[in-house]
Amino acid sequence: MATPINTGLEKDHLVHHDHVHDHDDHEQSFVSKYVFSMDHKVISRQFLITAVIMAVVAMTMSVIFRLQLAWPGEKFAFVNALLGDKWGKDGILDPNMYLALVTIHGTIMVFFVLTGGLSGTFSNLLIPLQVGARDMASGFLNMLSYWFFFVSSVIMLASCFIQDGPASAGWTIYPPLSALPEAIPGSKLGMTMWLISMAIFIISSLLGSLNYIITVINLRAKGMTMTRLPLSIWAFLVTAILGVLSFPVLFSCALLLIFDRSFNTSFYLSDIYIGGRPLDNVGGSPILFEHLFWFLGHPEVYIVLLPALGIASEVIATNSRKPIFGYRAMIGSIMAIGFLSFIVWGHHMFMTGMNPFLGSVFVFTTLLIAIPSAVKAFNYITTMWKGNLQFTPAMLFAIGLVSSFITGGVTGIILADSTLDINVHDTYFVVAHFHIVMGLSAIFGMFAGVYHWFPKLFLRMMNKKLGYLHFWITITMAYGVFFPMHFLGLAGVPRRYYTNSNFPMFDNLVDINEIVTYCAIIGALGQLVFLFNFFYSMFRGERAPQNPWNANSLEWTTPMAHIHGNWPGELPTVHRWAYDYSKPGQARDFVPQTVPLAEGEEDGGGH
């Protein structure tokens, strides 16, 4: 019987794992192996596949409303086929459904794909594997985390099929619009389901994040000091901390909204006359909601972005065959971004009637966050300098991420400046900005992660040529969708307009909207290439070797089999940082972390 030697922190795990190692998983029933599994690798796959399905739904929604925006009033059989006669009568999108679609598109993308999907997949997969642990600190809580996520996904999707339609007050669900069923049909049952779904989502996120933090802090393998951790782990750790500190605030924010909606309290409501009668609510303020919402909402941006940046660090260093440039500065940047992300939320509220002096403070803090962000971008570029770049599909997406991070980041400098925000606040300029900097960067990071760690997820390789095709379609079409939106913003087009045709001043923008929609359709079809590659390779892809990318980090030292416990026998001992690529004096251009330092050899992490 192989007795795994551990750092001594998971005694009860050992008992649990022992029989698994010897009998090669055969004793587990299908249900405990694939459904209610406590193995982080299985949970990671569950998150990923759920997120892929959610992403397809949200992307299809965007195609529907893009059709409406480019050709308002035109009839599309596609729209009718998907939405039926109620919401897509004669193939014309209903204006209430339009708002519902943008709302659910945003909600799914931000929370279910880029938070649950990204952190859920890669924190789960990589934290135990890269720190050298048998599993998460609590496999049970980890399992619960996925199943709460699953339930909240189901509720969110189910809300699309109810009589009055799903929530439609925008993904930021500002009350009173979201609080009053008289204000919009989506604020009836749809909003209730949205709130329940999000409450469950928050539970899932908290269970996951607590596990990630504890695992990184307590279950590192021998020799894996904090400054030997791959940057991906640093990013996941800080992300999890952000989640733990900010999601409870969203929970209280949502809870007060539930009170206002269902129990006639007045946290967010005051002096309202609607549906032909004055309401009794006095003394509340929607501004309070906005503060609470964005106290989560802004860290949320970095919850979405940091894991993607962490993945990019790994992928770029490995495929540049060079150490990541400025490892310690990268850690510092991650922590600075994490800290600052908590004191910038007010930049979403410059135009809300919040005290302008308060606005000034947020201008200052927000622009500060550009500094660590710039450091990160420069460090990625310098990592590529004089490298020997291996263009795996993952590497292409990581480079795409750096490009979109810069391209979308620079417009953030404009929007963070309250003076300049006055005229573009809530216009398409903002839509362009956050889709490029957050949406594209994070989804590129997610794709990079999938292509890079597919061998670890499914023990097979994805097709490279299809990966290339997928990347080039995606990046060209994504820029084709979001770059022109800046110009709509410059022309003063507000967000969330069902059509611009009621304003003659926007009549000359028709061709811009058409280009955007054409690119969105081609880009969406391009994702079929990925979906095929993903599901086909899962079952029929080529068998993966142990270390296909010649990488250093610990996950590539595990055998190519799904063992609960990750390493048969002893856990590895770590002797060096994760970035000894092309180190002079070495035979190969990579030195795994498990290789002891030679006499007189210095560790790159700065030990």
Add this chain to the structure above:
Amino acid sequence: MNLLVLLAIVLLIIAGHQLLKIIELSRGLKKTKEWQVTDTDNNMMGKVMLAFMIVFFVFFFWQIERWIDRSLPPAASVHGKLIDQLWDANMYLITVIFLVTNFFLFWFAYKYRGNSKRKAVYYAHNNKLEMIWTVVPAVALAFIIIFGLKYWNEIMADAKDPNKVVVELYAKQFDWTARFPGKDGKLGESDYRQITGSNSVGLDSTDVAGNDDVLVKNEMHIPVNREIELNIRSRDVIHSAYLPHFRAQMNAVPGMITYFKFIPNKTTVEMRKDPYTVKMMDGINKQRALNGKEPIEFDYLLLCNKICGVSHFNMQMTIIVDTEADYTKWLATQKAYKTVAVKQ
């Protein structure tokens, strides 16, 4: 027909399946695996990276060339001019950053594309370099912050001009009402419980100051070169008063009054003659002619810029900036609230 389509799909699936089988079978025969990145791949992708950069930059300038003239006309307000200047300065700055950093990114991708004969340079950090690109952005941002906040404080300061025009913008689903104080120069108090069909903004009947207030819909007039103080209110949900031509915006929040002040410096008539506007309107009217619509003239607009319900996309009011004389004349023709209410 349906059967034919079904048959075609089935055949396609069978063909695809056979093709995949051939590919799978041929895997074993090849020396390099499909997923392995070869020198040819690297060479190819490196070049495509460079090509993409060129296409990307060409697309960027093509968009500017084609679409920049469709941006909002130059600001028609005093503070708006400052915003435009600051905007341009910042825009040039970030355009340079955008071009330079993207250039290096894609250039390096091309230049250092992999080759099995080469080895990468082991280069882990350089404190001096990192210091430079921490300090340089910090200094640049300091300037941005200083100028931004200077203007912000001026724009957001309380209206001080004793000769200011106070206008209330009252938002509800889905229209705007503008309320001007009558001869007494004072807006009457309001109380949302007193809203009725004829008292749409909820004027407080106990406050006589409201009796001579003037309420207008669809179109409001303001005088040029005088400070306009907008008092913004909402009846139901959050709206946003967005006056893009004046570079003015502020949310309308139920339960509170929000403010925005500005000095319009071009009358509607002057703005219609502005060369930029003339050119822009030509473009708009050309497009309208193609769609078989009447040509239109330029007008200042108030839009709703915060999602507020199903007709959010159609909540507008025309704003006419008049000369002082025209404004006074217009205001005199408007009926006071009390007389209107009594009649109803």
